[in-house]
Amino acid sequence: MKAPGLLIALCLGAGTADDPWVVYEGGEGPGKGKHVVFVTGDDEYRSEEGMPQMARILARHHGFKCTVLFAIDRNTGDIKPDAQDNIPGLQAVDKADLVVLFLRFRKLPDDQMIRLVDYFESGRPIVALRTSTHAFNFGKTPSAYRRLSWDNKDKEYEGGFGRQVLGETWVAHHGAHGKESTRGIIAEAAKNHPIVRGCEDIWGPTDVYTVRPPADCTTLVLGQVLKGMKPGDPPVDGPKNNPMMPLAWIRNYTWPSGKTARTFTTTMGSSTDLQSEGLRRLVANACYWAVGMEDKIPAKSNVEIVGEYTPTPFGFGTYKKGVKPTDLRMK
Numbered sequence: 198m199k200a201p202g203l204l205i206a207l208c209l210g211a212g213t214a215d216d217p218w219v220v221y222e223g224g225e226g227p228g229k230g231k232h233v234v235f236v237t238g239d240d241e242y243r244s245e246e247g248m249p250q251m252a253r254i255l256a257r258h259h260g261f262k263c264t265v266l267f268a269i270d271r272n273t274g275d276i277k278p279d280a281q282d283n284i285p286g287l288q289a290v291d292k293a294d295l296v297v298l299f300l301r302f303r304k305l306p307d308d309q310m311i312r313l314v315d316y317f318e319s320g321r322p323i324v325a326l327r328t329s330t331h332a333f334n335f336g337k338t339p340s341a342y343r344r345l346s347w348d349n350k351d352k353e354y355e356g357g358f359g360r361q362v363l364g365e366t367w368v369a370h371h372g373a374h375g376k377e378s379t380r381g382i383i384a385e386a387a388k389n390h391p392i393v394r395g396c397e398d399i400w401g402p403t404d405v406y407t408v409r410p411p412a413d414c415t416t417l418v419l420g421q422v423l424k425g426m427k428p429g430d431p432p433v434d435g436p437k438n439n440p441m442m443p444l445a446w447i448r449n450y451t452w453p454s455g456k457t458a459r460t461f462t463t464t465m466g467s468s469t470d471l472q473s474e475g476l477r478r479l480v481a482n483a484c485y486w487a488v489g490m491e492d493k494i495p496a497k498s499n500v501e502i503v504g505e506y507t508p509t510p511f512g513f514g515t516y517k518k519g520v521k522p523t524d525l526r527m528k
Contacts (some may be wrong), residue, residue: 204494212421216463218286219522223254226260227493233261233484234293236313238268239328240279240299242511243468246388248299249525250471251480253503259481267522268303276520279513281305282332287312287472288432294321295488297480299466301328302337302347314342317362320456324480326466327403329368330359363462364410371442372404372422377433380421381444381475387417392447392461392482395497399479400428401470403511405442408457408464413448417480420444420464435518447486459487468508487525503527 223229233339234253237244245267252263270277281302287309290296296316305313305494317323327330331347344351346360347366362370372379384481405420419441432438440510445463452458461483463476470476477500485494504527509515 216286216524217274218248218289219252219262219525221256221263221265221527223256223260223262226258226383227485227490228255228261231261231294231488231490232292233263233295233297234289235263235265235297235299236284236287236290237266237299238278238281238284238303239299241301241508241513242299242327242466243278243325243516244299245276245278245516245520246508247466247468247471248297250468250502250506251297251477253527254477254481254500255484257503258499258501259392261484264293265522265525269522277519278520280460282338284309290316295324295484296313297322297324297326297484298324298329303332304335304340305333307341310340310342310345314345317458318452318456320452320454320455320458322459323362323461324483324487325363325460325462326480327413328367330365330406330408330462330464330481331357331362333358355392356358362450362458363460365408365416365462367467368402368407368409371420371437374404376426377404377487378402378423378426378428379444380423380428380432381465381479382419382421382441384416384419387415390417391447391491391494392479392486393417394482394494396475396479396482398473398508399429399475400463400473401465401467401476402426403439403465403467403470405444406464408443410443410446410448414442414443414446415448416446418443418445418463419528420483428455439478445483459489467511469510472508
């Protein structure tokens, strides 16, 4: 008989040799029987590193089956975050219980977009991180889904997917990018919400975004702008923190079909942000809440790092070259 740890490792490493994605089958836990699909593809914040770690945490510690999809170079099969028009494997969302988005300015072809749009319009939940407020940017690229672009000016769908569904699109950097880091402060009115349970000491080196979610969003965490790039740095004085911007919020969004989806959005989430235990717990708790399992969120959910995790600092072109999804399987 194989040792339990080995059995878990084998489950976490599921997938065939040529798959341009990675699957962590998970083990025992409250999430057993639920399938979470992480859809990554951003140019700057290393979602291709952070989301596999969150997937491992949910699989190893909580029992969820997790699939992670990537932006893939069509010629080499390597993970290429700035390949904005190709995320293979989106058929995985067809039967997913939850989609976790970490996208930025994607212009996917219609045969890939339709998988995401069908998922969205089904009323199933969405957890969205950082640049997912501006997930899509079709520009002049022909697409049946141009209305989802972050900069859509049409009054009936202004701000595209981000503003219409999540509650905000890209506006601006509120903190000084790369100079003023972020401390997450639990909103007073949300202190008893299950998503923030056990989420002390949220901090990350990314900056606070300017956001103005509509009144039907519930703010859970506020973003305090710090004077420097260390967790212990003091907050800046003046209007940047008076008032503080929302950093994480939830919303029930009703699609034209009449189906209502739970959505959770945070403007944190870079691979380096996820070194914060508090932030990892916030995202894990949000996944529980999104699939209607908030009653299963413990006082302090286990978000211990699984395997090695040495995230690359955010930046354009800083991604690790020559990495294939199969390289991210658990050994």
